[in-house]
Amino acid sequence: MHFSKKCSVFKVVLGALVLVALLQLIYLSFLSKLHGKQQRYRYSELFGRSGKKNVPPEKNSRKERLRYSLSTGGIFDASGQYRVYKNLIKSDFFNNQKPGADASSPHLTLATHTSINNLHHLDSLLERWQNPLSVAIFAHGQDVKFATALVYALSIFCPQIQALVDFHLVCHSGEIANFPEQDREQFAGLEDCDSVFARLEMHRDRYQNYAIGGNGNVSYPNNLLRNVARGGTDANYILVIDIDMVPSADLHQQFLALVTRRKPATDEVFVLPAFEIRHMRKMPATKSELVQLYQVGEVRPFYEELCPRCQAPTNYSQWVNRHSGASGPLDVAYTLSWVDPWEPFYIGSRTVPLYDESFKQYGFNRISQACELHVAGYRFSVLNSAFVVHKGFKVQGDFHSRKDEENRKNRLLFRSFKEGLKTKYPTSPRRC
Numbered sequence: 001m002h003f004s005k006k007c008s009v010f011k012v013v014l015g016a017l018v019l020v021a022l023l024q025l026i027y028l029s030f031l032s033k034l035h036g037k038q039q040r041y042r043y044s045e046l047f048g049r050s051g052k053k054n055v056p057p058e059k060n061s062r063k064e065r066l067r068y069s070l071s072t073g074g075i076f077d078a079s080g081q082y083r084v085y086k087n088l089i090k091s092d093f094f095n096n097q098k099p100g101a102d103a104s105s106p107h108l109t110l111a112t113h114t115s116i117n118n119l120h121h122l123d124s125l126l127e128r129w130q131n132p133l134s135v136a137i138f139a140h141g142q143d144v145k146f147a148t149a150l151v152y153a154l155s156i157f158c159p160q161i162q163a164l165v166d167f168h169l170v171c172h173s174g175e176i177a178n179f180p181e182q183d184r185e186q187f188a189g190l191e192d193c194d195s196v197f198a199r200l201e202m203h204r205d206r207y208q209n210y211a212i213g214g215n216g217n218v219s220y221p222n223n224l225l226r227n228v229a230r231g232g233t234d235a236n237y238i239l240v241i242d243i244d245m246v247p248s249a250d251l252h253q254q255f256l257a258l259v260t261r262r263k264p265a266t267d268e269v270f271v272l273p274a275f276e277i278r279h280m281r282k283m284p285a286t287k288s289e290l291v292q293l294y295q296v297g298e299v300r301p302f303y304e305e306l307c308p309r310c311q312a313p314t315n316y317s318q319w320v321n322r323h324s325g326a327s328g329p330l331d332v333a334y335t336l337s338w339v340d341p342w343e344p345f346y347i348g349s350r351t352v353p354l355y356d357e358s359f360k361q362y363g364f365n366r367i368s369q370a371c372e373l374h375v376a377g378y379r380f381s382v383l384n385s386a387f388v389v390h391k392g393f394k395v396q397g398d399f400h401s402r403k404d405e406e407n408r409k410n411r412l413l414f415r416s417f418k419e420g421l422k423t424k425y426p427t428s429p430r431r432c
Helices: 001-047 057-071 117-129 142-157 159-164 192-203 222-233 251-261 287-296 316-321 363-376 403-424
Strands: 082-089 109-117 135-138 167-172 237-240 245-247 266-273 274-279 299-301 332-336 347-351 380-385 388-391
Touching: 057 082, 082 142, 082 222, 082 347, 109 117, 117 135, 117 142, 117 159, 117 192, 117 222, 117 245, 117 316, 142 159, 142 167, 159 167, 222 237, 237 245, 237 251, 266 287, 266 316, 274 287, 287 299, 299 332, 316 332, 363 403
Parallel strands: 109 135, 109 237, 135 167, 266 380, 274 388
Antiparallel strands: 082 167, 237 347, 245 388, 266 347, 274 299, 332 380
16 A cells, blocks of 8 residues: 555656656747747848848848849959959948938048958947948958858848948958858857847957968058048048047047038148057047046057157147147147158048058058158148047057068068159159
8 A cells, every 4th residue: 555655656756757848848849949930030131032021122132232242253453462342231321311412511431441350349439430431351261251241240230330331341362252141150140230249259369460361471451451441432531540449429520510610621631649548448538538548547649659659740748738629619739740650540531642552461551651641742630639549558469470570571662662752743842
């Protein structure tokens, strides 16, 4: 009798365990189907389904625009070393302008460049800028496929990027970008804008600085990328900065108000003093915030440790102590002539001379362009309250091993570049 009761209890417990196991299997099956349905929906967002009612037409048209851009095969740069896919992804900004809007009214675009491992910086840059952006991306090897897939995903899942960002892709001439529909593993787990940037964050440490490729032997064509980003916009004013820099808040609106109020001269560019901020510090939005951080050493002039002479002509003490621009309208604080080796960041018209594309990797790529502006007769007007800030202090140990070798090579190139300017501007009394 006692044994029979134990057996009955055992059967009840066993039955309960079986029931729980069945319920778990049903639940897991339900989750699997739900996940599959979500993934199919995400893929339909990315690739579209012809004939399906639930696919918004703008998603399909975005896909077709990308497919067309890739089908052209891109164009070769002047050297024949690189293939350029201009407007790989095109924003809706100019398409959404109101009918009858004055096409001659001033427009300002921020142009930037990056390798795929730094594209995650686009998130914070766009958060601050919130206006048209032109981004040129360099990709090599398998990163060509990754870059194509991820910028497409950004254009699908990120409304602000759809509205404001134009993407251009540069790779070696022997490499070809393809539509990513056959590489859906690139999109696994991507469900929204945050998840795309999280994927880009995972890619950020694959190589250091300009050390691209297995042995760091792939040259990063920074000046070609700057020109591609510049040429990818119809704006009449352009600010060119690196993607890990951030401009002061409201610069777009303030600058357009300035050039509406005061028509710039054709030979004038507008300099934004450049700073770098200690890692983990919040980016300053206004001059007042920046000056406070500057006074306690949390912000310092850009390249202060590596090349103080490269930014010293900006005259930081005069700019910082000039309080008139802290709360008033954006205006010119003072005007400077270029001196070697100044490499200012500035807003200029689209007619400003392009960057010399023979400069790659580290050294003299921006100095050479500023030098040409000087020889061509430009003057440098420093804005009273606008600025740009680089994320993190630039220190010697953060650079790749070939930096000094590249700098020496580009120094020799710079000498021949300056000789070429004498022929290009034979009547100019200015020299670098």
